[in-house]
Amino acid sequence: MSEKYMIQIKNLTKIFGDGVEIKALDGVDLNIEQGEFLAIVGPSGSGKSTLLNQIGILDSPTDGTILLDGVDITEMSDKQRSITRNKQLGFIFQYHHLLPDFNALENVMMPLLISGVKRSEARKTASKVLEEVGLGDRMKHRPNQLSGGQNQRVAIARALVNKPSIVIGDEPTGNLDSKSSDTIYELLRKLNREHKQTFILVTHDERMAAKTDRIIRLVDGKISEDSHNGD
Amino acid sequence: MFELDVATRHIKSRRRQTLFSIIAVSLAVGIIIIFMSMMSGYTSILIDSTTENQAHITVMPKEGEDYIHLYHGLENHIHDLEGVEGVSSYFQGEAALQYKHNAEGVLLYGINPEDENRVVNRDKYMLAGEFASIENPGSRIILGFKLAKNLDVGIGDSVTAQIPGAEPTDFTITGIFQTGTPLDETMAFVNLGRLQDLYGSGDVITGMGIRMFDAYAAEELANGIDRETGYDAVSWIEQNAEILTLMETSESMVFFIYIIIFSISGFGIANVLIMIVMEKVGEIGMLMAMGTSRRSIMLIFLLEAAILGMMGVVVGCILGYAASAAIASIIIPVPPEMYFGMDHLPIVIEFKNFISASVFAMVINIIAGVFPARRASKMDPVEAIYSV
Known part of the structure; x- marks a missing residue:
């Protein structure tokens, strides 16, 4: 059965601080299947972002294991972690974090260039993805020439351009008005259906969480609820 | 990238x-x-x-000796060594030059102008007169420009040379040189044979200057001459070591x-x-x-x-x-x-x-x-x- 899970988390624990210890994650067990569209919700300080950063290999756990596609990422070297982030993971943060000195197309090309793809090929792939997120006419614009929603769409295109198996979003609409939020949500949902990628979104927008397939509720670093919508 | x-x-x-x-x-x-x-x-x-203004190698008498005797053979031998452009034997002595009430201590160099020109181009530094004018053993002298100024003399004037143990001798000034170095104040050239006579030393010299085609080969050749002949050969590099x-x-x-x-x-x-x-x-x-x-x-x-x-x-x-x-x-x-x-x-x-x-x-x-x-x-x- 281990074969069918995209992500397998066992007894994941993360403790912050050397003096006063804070248990951000407390023995989390979680299995996520490929193609799931899942929301992690919970009050602030419940460990949502911490869990997401562990799955995104941006941080290392204090204890426990995470298998990504069957490979234990907690055992990886720094270099392997970089490569895995590049090939298997796509990130969308609350703030778009686009490189301000590069235009939309160049920003989307960046993950491809990092992985060593040829420039001409990267340009082709990146413009296709930008068109897919509806920004075919904004490719030469820099982040400061685009609206918040548009920048977030560029960030989504950047997260998807390397065809990662898992897309991680930390409050991807947290910085947008409700109309833009809906557009972004619809876009993510569409991409999830078309590409069968696993989407894990952290949000405290219950309205948005309700539209996902599955909700993981975290309280004090523990999973308090794991419910499938429409069950 | x-x-x-x-x-x-x-x-x-x-x-x-x-x-x-x-x-x-x-x-x-x-x-x-x-x-x-x-x-x-x-x-x-x-x-x-x-x-340019100095011999690349100076050969000096053996230790404890004042002169190089029978130097003609040595001169020919060195001349035939590889890399040697010119050799000039000289006799150097101290003297006082006097003109009317002015007197100056000088270093008299007895040289053969043709040989000397091959070691150091003296012609180039002549302000007046010809360096070759002391070619023959006569009483002619070439002075440094500062020295001439201090003595207040010019071409054609006659100065008296006081040499220890010899009669005062008059020399006619036939040339004045300027090198731009302190030598302009202390140096005078006369004919080699004439100076040897004045000192009554016989046919000997006090040293020999050598010019090389390549100045940087001087050190090696100097060491060779030193070893081979026993004379004290010093290169310009050693002389200017400081x-x-x-x-x-x-x-x-x-x-x-x-x-x-x-x-x-x-x-x-x-x-x-x-x-x-x-x-x-x-x-x-x-x-x-x-x-x-x-x-x-x-x-x-x-x-x-x-x-x-x-x-x-x-x-x-x-x-x-x-x-x-x-x-x-x-x-x-x-x-x-x-x-x-x-x-x-x-x-x-x-x-x-x-x-x-x-x-x-x-x-x-x-x-x-x-x-x-x-x-x-x-x-x-x-x-x-x-x-x-």
């Missing part, structure tokens, strides 16, 4: 700081090139004037000044990079999330240091060249006796100086980039991303 893209964009986004750090590097490189050109000029003028050592010492002192100047410009670069790193924390975090390795992050900032350094070096080389050429074209009149016969600031523009200044600057600039680059590469991606 996305690292280069990111590096150049960072630099372009900070035009003003970039400009100032390039100015700092280019000034440092420019100043050092001027310094080096001056040092090269100074050294080459010093060596040129030394090797000056040459002094030059080397000053070069190593100047080297420290170079390091200090380059370090100051290096701090300029470090400063710009530290600012960029601080400003781009979130961006560095995102680059890491996208899979950029720590090595690549480090490379981005080292490239920035290298690009800034490179631009500074190019501008600095142009600046240094222009300034050196400008200084070299201005003739600053300095008294010729004072600085080894120079009459203007010596500047030699040498390609190797540009290379060493550039390489030196680049090394220090890249070292300056190491600290900010390491700082960027050691960032925790989570902290970096959420810091924005």
